[in-house]
Amino acid sequence: MKQQTILVTGGAGFVGSVCVELLVAQGYNVIVLDNLQTGNRRAVHPKARLVRGSIGLARLLQRIGRNTGTRHHLNYRCKSVIA
Numbered sequence: 855m856k857q858q859t860i861l862v863t864g865g866a867g868f869v870g871s872v873c874v875e876l877l878v879a880q881g882y883n884v885i886v887l888d889n890l891q892t893g894n895r896r897a898v899h900p901k902a903r904l905v906r907g908s909i910g911l912a913r914l915l916q917r918i919g920r921n922t923g924t925r926h927h928l929n930y931r932c933k934s935v936i937a
């Protein structure tokens with residue numbers, strides 16, 4: 855069976871990198887899209903592929919989807935602000 859590919863934005867961050875580890879352990883192909891603003895490339899699992907860039911670049915997201923067959927996207931880059 856073909857491995858499913860999952861895109862994890864913010865996957866070099868604290869929460870996202872844990873998610874990436876769990877997905878890799880379950881046998882998924884994982885692509886991390888992260889601009890490394892607060893994340894760290896060393897936090898990205900070695901089996902995951904890191905693409906450095908911003909989630910705001912729609913064409914980049916489209917290209918990743920087209921070139922890799924990615925159909926699932928998990929987003930961990932959100933900033934929450936409590937006022």
Ligand SMILES: NC(=O)c1ccc[n+]([C@@H]2O[C@H](COP(=O)([O-])OP(=O)(O)OC[C@H]3O[C@@H](n4cnc5c(N)ncnc54)[C@H](O)[C@@H]3O)[C@@H](O)[C@H]2O)c1
Pocket residue numbers: 863864865866867868869870887888889890891892893894907908909910930931932933934
């Ligand atoms: N850390 C916690 O304990 C915790 C608990 C509950 C909820 N959350 C929520 O989870 C989310 C992630 O938290 P975290 O602690 O992992 O933060 P983090 O800063 O460690 O991770 C965010 C990641 O997103 C990346 N990023 C930021 N802007 C980007 C952009 N435009 N394009 C691509 N990548 C971008 C950063 O480089 C970083 O790797 C936040 O919404 C936070 O509020 C965190």
